[in-house]
Amino acid sequence: MKVFHFGLNVRLFIIWSIKSIWKVKAIFNSHFKWFPIIITHIQLVDMALVLLCWGWVFAGIHILNTIYAFYCFLFKRGLIVPYVFLILAVILLGGCASKTESKWIYQTRKATQEEVSKAKIECDWDLKLDLAYRQILLSPSAKITPEINSIYKSMRRCMAIQGFISESIIEKNTNTMLAEVTKRNNESCPIIIDEYTKLDRIYSTDKQYIALYTLTGLNFDYIDKYEFFTKIKKALIENVCSNYINIAFMxxxxxxxxxxKDDNQNEVISIIIEKSDCVDESVL
Structure with a gap:
């Protein structure tokens, strides 16, 4: 989408620049009377894409720019219009890139561009995305229609089957995705971790991943609890912070x-790992 938008604004820049040259202005006025109509339709499509990318506020700014452009066209004022379009193209190219380009996670690590590209080819990503955009542009309502929702679900499902998950999906549906992850992880519970530790259950509440453990055969009257659980917390931090899905949730x-908990199911300690515990900025 960003490539289309950038190309569209560059074309507008070229057209308006030519239109602004005095020597060819008469040619445009006499032979290209349909020019404003073409610009109108192009701008309508363009504003729809801006709305998808940035939302109503920036779309409103874009609409004002379009109105100003037609004012200049009708009253033949100045050369500023083509440069407005060019600047807008550059701004929206960078903005839409950051808004719409998803960062992908493959299993527990960042996916490479080659891996993502290959998976998207397998999933017919570009074809499905084009169908979704067409549905959005054809739909008179701002709401996501069942057809559009079905296309996006199909795309995400295909990528998930191949081990990919998008950070933008986690951002938009944090609790839903967290529930799916914990449900999937809980399917293998209970798990014997070592001779003293058993993982009983994994579940989620509102923006919290919860894992319940039972410690067996340990007498904490003779164990330095601080040292014991400090080592456990360090291991947990290393494990949690090395998984990019966890980082995306954080x-x-x-x-x-x-x-x-102990053998009697009395809580011994609760260790909470937060984003601040993952001190490696290259990870976060």
Whole structure:
């Protein structure tokens, strides 16, 4: 979408620049009377894409720019219009790139561009995306229609089957995605971690990942609890912060809570891993 938008504004820049040259202005006025109509339709499509990318506020700014452009066209004022379009193209190119280009995670690490491209080819991503955009532009309502929703679900499902998850999906549906992840992880519970530790259950609440453990055969009357659980917390931090899916959840306000109970199911300690615990800025 950003490539189309950038190309569209560059074309407008070229057309308006030519239109602004005095020597050819008469030619445009006499032979290209349909020029304003073409610009109108192009701008309508363009504003729809801006709305998808930036939302109503920036779309409103774009509409004002379009009105100003037609004012200049009708009253033949100045050369500023083509440069407005060019600047707008550059701004929206960068803005839409950051808004619409998803960062992908493959299993537990960042996916490479080659891996994502290959997976998208397998999923017919470009074809499905084109169908979705057409549905959006044809739909008179701002709401996502069932047809559009079905296309996007199909795209995400195909990528998920191949082990890919988009950070933007986690951002938009944090609790839903967290529930899916914890449900999938819980399917393999209970798990014996070592001779003293059993993972009983994994579930989620509002923006919280919760794992319940049972510690067996340990007498904390003779164990330095601080040293024991400091080592456990360090291991948990390394494990949580090395998984980019966890990082994506943390970036959207999710905490990871590890609750340890004794043989009698009395809580011994609750260790919460937050975003601030992942101190490696290259990870976050």
């Amino acid at each position: 970036n959207n306000g999710v905490d990871f809570n590890y609750i340890y």
